Amino acid sequence: MNRKAPAGGHGNKSHPLKKNLCFACGKDNPHGMHLRFFLDGERNHFVSRFRLSKRYTGPPGHCHGGIIATILDDAMSKLSKLRNVIAATSRMTIEYRRPVPLNKRLKVESREVSKRGRRLMRVAEIIDEKGTVLARSRGVFVIIDPQRVFKTRP
Numbered sequence: 001m002n003r004k005a006p007a008g009g010h011g012n013k014s015h016p017l018k019k020n021l022c023f024a025c026g027k028d029n030p031h032g033m034h035l036r037f038f039l040d041g042e043r044n045h046f047v048s049r050f051r052l053s054k055r056y057t058g059p060p061g062h063c064h065g066g067i068i069a070t071i072l073d074d075a076m077s078k079l080s081k082l083r084n085v086i087a088a089t090s091r092m093t094i095e096y097r098r099p100v101p102l103n104k105r106l107k108v109e110s111r112e113v114s115k116r117g118r119r120l121m122r123v124a125e126i127i128d129e130k131g132t133v134l135a136r137s138r139g140v141f142v143i144i145d146p147q148r149v150f151k152t153r154p
Contacts, residue, residue, distance in 0.1 A: 024074035035071065035108075037078045045111035046078040052102050063100040068126065072137035075110035076122040080141070082112070087120055087141035088149070095136045105129050118143040 020026040025035045025048075033056075037048045048071075058064030073089055080087045100106070110124035120141040126134045 022074070024070050025078075033067075033070075035074060037075065039081070043111070044082070045109055046075060047107055047109050048075065049105065049107045051105060052100070054102055057102060059099060061102055063102060065094075065096060068096065068100055068135050069094055069137070071108050071126060072110075072124040072135060073139065075108045075124040076137065076139045076141065079110055079112045079120070079122055080143075083115075083120075083143075085143045086146045087143045090119070090140045090142045092137055092139040096134075097136065098132065098134045100126055100134045101128070106134075113138075 019028040021029045021032075023029060023032045025037060026032045027034060033050075035048045035050055037046045039045075040047055050071075052063050052067070056063050056067045058067070069092070072094060073092060076092075077087070077089065106126055106128055108124055108126050110122060113121040113123055115121070120143065122139045122141060123137065124139070125136045128134055
């Protein structure tokens, strides 16, 4: 991937998706957030720049905590593309450091910390224009076989 390669969806070369209906990044989800992630190849992490509308209100003028968690989780999940795997969130902790404002330019960045067997340790941060970290997450993702895990039953 090049320095600013787009990273849409949660599929990969081995497991492509026909449609991306993800609430956070799905271009095919008419009710989704439509976050667009890019790989920063020099720093080997993913970045998305965005503004949150009043649709995502929690406290007045600020974002709902569940939406913050969604953004952080999606940012960390994009890292699976670097390993060409599908990995599911096993555990995630969030540190809500400051209220996340609506209608302001923000970015989320994610990077992988370590890998042990099928377990991938990752971090993500939501950052404002001044460089202040507003929210931070740590996540454990487990590499899965999507055909086995998501098979449909009669």
